[in-house]
Amino acid sequence: MSKSDDSVSQLREEQKRILVTGGAGFLGSHLCELLLGAGHQVICVDNFSTGVRRNVDHLKRFDAFSVIAHDIVQPIDLEVDEIYNLACPASPPHYQADPIHTTKTCVLGSLKLLELAARYGARIFQASTSEVYGDANIHPQVESYWGNVNPFGPRSCYDEGKRCAETLFFDFHKRHDVEIKVVRIFNTYGPRMRPDDGRVVSNFIVQALKGDDITIYGDGSQTRSFCFVNDLVDGFVRLMASAPSVTGPVNLGNPDEFSIGELAEQVIGLTGSRSKIVYRPLPTDDPRQRRPDITLATRELGWRPNVSLSEGLKETIRYFDGLLTRSAGQVLE
Ligand code: NAD
Ligand code: UDP
Numbered sequence: 060m061s062k063s064d065d066s067v068s069q070l071r072e073e074q075k076r077i078l079v080t081g082g083a084g085f086l087g088s089h090l091c092e093l094l095l096g097a098g099h100q101v102i103c104v105d106n107f108s109t110g111v112r113r114n115v116d117h118l119k120r121f122d123a124f125s126v127i128a129h130d131i132v133q134p135i136d137l138e139v140d141e142i143y144n145l146a147c148p149a150s151p152p153h154y155q156a157d158p159i160h161t162t163k164t165c166v167l168g169s170l171k172l173l174e175l176a177a178r179y180g181a182r183i184f185q186a187s188t189s190e191v192y193g194d195a196n197i198h199p200q201v202e203s204y205w206g207n208v209n210p211f212g213p214r215s216c217y218d219e220g221k222r223c224a225e226t227l228f229f230d231f232h233k234r235h236d237v238e239i240k241v242v243r244i245f246n247t248y249g250p251r252m253r254p255d256d257g258r259v260v261s262n263f264i265v266q267a268l269k270g271d272d273i274t275i276y277g278d279g280s281q282t283r284s285f286c287f288v289n290d291l292v293d294g295f296v297r298l299m300a301s302a303p304s305v306t307g308p309v310n311l312g313n314p315d316e317f318s319i320g321e322l323a324e325q326v327i328g329l330t331g332s333r334s335k336i337v338y339r340p341l342p343t344d345d346p347r348q349r350r351p352d353i354t355l356a357t358r359e360l361g362w363r364p365n366v367s368l369s370e371g372l373k374e375t376i377r378y379f380d381g382l383l384t385r386s387a388g389q390v391l392e
Contacts (some may be wrong), residue, residue, distance in 0.1 A: 071190060076100045076138070078181075079173065081145035082133050083110030085252045086186070088118075088242075089292045095121045097296075106130040109148045114251050131168035134161070135175065141299060142183040143171050147221075149188075150344065151214065152257035158216035165220025166227070173231040183236040184299050185306060189245040189349055190218040199316075199350040202243065202308050212344040225308060225369060232306060240298045240305070245312025245351045249288030249371060250378035256281050260285060263323055264372070264379050268330035277341030279320030284350045286313035287371035288366035297360040306361050312351035315362040322368075329372055 077094055080253040081087040082103025087110065094101050101121040103115055107128060118124045129135055131146045147164050148154040169185065176183040180211035193198045208218045219248035229335045256262075268275045294311040317325075323336055356362045 073100050074100060075140040077143065078102050078104070078137055078139045079143045079145060080104045080168070081110065081147060081186070083107060083112060083114050083126070083259050084145060085110075085114070085149075085249070085256070086247065086288065086292065087143075087145045088114035088251050089249070089288050090145065090295055091115060091118055091124065093292050093296060093374070096126055099123065101125075102139065104129050104131065104135065105146065109150070109153050109256075110254065111253070119292060122165060128309040130164075131171060132163045134171045138179050139175075139181050140179075142172055142176055142181050143186070143295065143299070144169060144184060145387055146185045147186070147217070148268050150257040153219075154217040155213055158213075161216040162220040162344050165217070165224045169224040169227050173227055173237060176237050177235045181297065182240065183228070184242065184295065185224060185239040187241050187243045188217070189243055189310070189312065189351065190214065190346075191225065191243060191308075192346075192349075193218060194210055194344065195348065199314065199352040200310065200347050202310055202355055203353040206311055209344050212266055212360045213342070214344050220375075221358045229306070234322065238303050239307070240301070241307035241309070242295065242298055243308050243310045243351075244291065244350065245286060246283045246285045247291045247312070251288075253376075254379065254382065259283070260326075260372075260375065261321060261323065261379070263326040264330070264376055265383070267330040268324050268376070270332060270334055272337040273323050273327065273334050274339050275323055275336055276320055276339050277319075277336065278343065279323065279336075280318050281341070281345060282316045282318050282348045283322075283349065284313050284316045285322070285336060285371070286311070286364055287366035287374075290366050294356060294360060294362045297362050301360060309359065310351040310353055311356055311362070312353065313353050313366075313368075314350055314353055315368060316348075317368065318341050325369065325372060326376075329369065330376055348385055 083105040
């Protein structure tokens, strides 16, 4: 058994009181499920801006699960052992809809939660992002790369907000001995994304299932590396259970890189759709290439993703197919 396996099984033995902010969102709901399954007490805090109650309804059967409607920009006082800070809209159309609130969520939200962690001696995890690398000049991206980010473009509220959040995490660690875990997440997809999320995988699948045009922004040669959600949240728990010296930042993502054109072809193939591909303007500051270097995650956490893009897409297509059938194309709340 590896050192990281030891840490994971130890986590299973001790019941902890864990706060998950953004717990009703796509990633947060999968994380709550994993933590409850491991026997922990989980408090989901969410302002339901992009998250939906439906994502966590099935968890209400656990006595150890509770949900609090709250915006993390405002302080909250809960005595907990661990905090996973996932609260923040992640899709470009959603985080750009109210950019000032996005910056506040990243910066003020992190500050309030770090103060909470310092007060109760809680270990705190930050969902940072590959967006801190911006339109990266080095490829694949390693954690030591400082990034190439526009400070006042349409993506800046998110990119710079997440960069500032990392700064706060490391300064609380240095000044107040707060135990921190910072993960830089690369594009992740799977069941419980919203049909109107706006990110590429959900857009393409929903368009293909409805027989609508598949919208490629730009010429489709830009690349991304897509990680299936179950792989990702396994990495979260491993990082949280790692030794205090493992602070991150650590990349988590699937290093298999695809062009957006290739993704569209795969989705069309797997759904058997007759949708046609159409080309739309590339958004401002859209990164050209993205692929994580996961050497650090593999060495420190014994982590690497197991689910291939085609397997993950099949499961995600099944999810959206069921959702669209049930809702007859309406967005469910
Ligand atoms: P999501 O939009 O599905 O979930 C975000 C959740 O946070 C939602 O439930 C939303 O209602 C909640 N929220 C937003 N602002 C809030 C606030 N001020 N107070 C309380 N709750 C708030 O997005 P996701 O894909 O699940 O992303 C979760 C986290 O992971 C985000 O912090 C995001 O930046 C990060 N991340 C995700 C990806 C990805 O590919 N999914 C990649 C990089 C980073
Ligand atoms: N994209 C696309 N069509 C869509 C949605 C997105 O071609 O309907 C492109 C987008 O321009 C980007 C890539 O797909 O190049 C990934 O976009 P997403 O919003 O999923 O994530 P991010 O840009 O934050 O990595």
